[in-house]
Amino acid sequence: MSNLIHKMMKQAERAQDLHQKEREVLFENETLAVKILQAVSGAAMIGGLTQAETLIRLAGRVSFLVFLTAMGLALVAAVFTAHWKHQYKMWHVKGLAERNKEQRIRRFERSNSYLSAMRAGMWVSLLLIATGFLQLLIFLWTVGSIGQESTVAIESKMPANPTIERDARENGARPSL
Numbered sequence: 226m227s228n229l230i231h232k233m234m235k236q237a238e239r240a241q242d243l244h245q246k247e248r249e250v251l252f253e254n255e256t257l258a259v260k261i262l263q264a265v266s267g268a269a270m271i272g273g274l275t276q277a278e279t280l281i282r283l284a285g286r287v288s289f290l291v292f293l294t295a296m297g298l299a300l301v302a303a304v305f306t307a308h309w310k311h312q313y314k315m316w317h318v319k320g321l322a323e324r325n326k327e328q329r330i331r332r333f334e335r336s337n338s339y340l341s342a343m344r345a346g347m348w349v350s351l352l353l354i355a356t357g358f359l360q361l362l363i364f365l366w367t368v369g370s371i372g373q374e375s376t377v378a379i380e381s382k383m384p385a386n387p388t389i390e391r392d393a394r395e396n397g398a399r400p401s402l
Contacts, residue, residue, distance in 0.1 A: 252314070255310065255343070255347075256310070258347060259303060259306050259307050259310060259343075259347065262299065262302075262303040262306070262347065262350040262351060262354070263300060263303040263304065263307070265299075265354055266296045266297075266299035266300040266303055266350065266353070266354055267296075267300050269292075269296045269354070269357070269358070270293060270296040270297060270300065273289070273292055273293050273296065274293070277289065280292070280361070283365055283368065283369050284361055284364040284365045284368050284369065285364055285368045287364075288360060288361055288364035288365075288368070289361075291357065291360055291361075292357045292358075292360065292361045294357075295353045295354070295356050295357030295360075296353070296354065296357050298353050299349075299350045299351075299353035299354045299357065300350075302346050302349040302350040302353060303346070303347075303350040305342075305346050306343050306346030306347050306350060309339045309340075309342040309343040309346055310339075310343045312339040313336050313337075313339035313340045313342075313343055314336075316332050316333075316335045316336035316339060317332075317333070317336040319332045319336075320332035320333040320335075320336055
């Protein structure tokens with residue numbers, strides 16, 4: 226009987242160790258995801274600002290402003306997510322250290338609320354990044370293709386070289402095509 230209890234305790238310890246390792250891996254993955262969300266949204270904002278003139282010309286002013294707004298909000302959400310991640314870990318550690326059962330439960334509840342906020346913040350940041358890029362691509366195709374068609378139409382009505390055409394008319398010659 227004692228041997229069975231000992232085996233069960235060992236299995237419980239192994240299960241707890243595995244759970245702790247999985248939790249650490251998950252924590253590292255969440256850290257990486259938050260860093261990626263911050264990097265992508267921040268770099269997209271900087272890239273958009275450095276290419277503002279080109280993006281406005283190709284996609285339109287409204288699309289450019291929506292893109293910058295989405296990236297800015299995604300960056301803010303990612304920064305809040307990092308803060309909530311810190312708070313989650315801090316309250317989790319405080320909960321583990323607490324001896325009073327009621328206080329321990331309250332600290333774990335607080336930890337879980339920050340964990341939920343962190344995960345929601347990651348989703349918000351991800352959706353804002355995706356929305357910003359998708360709307361920019363849509364406007365690049367729609368505004369860009371409309372702009373391309375109008376440019377082709379205007380160029381086909383214009384003479385190839387206006388100076389040569391004008392000189393030819395002044396000299397009474399027929400302009401060459």
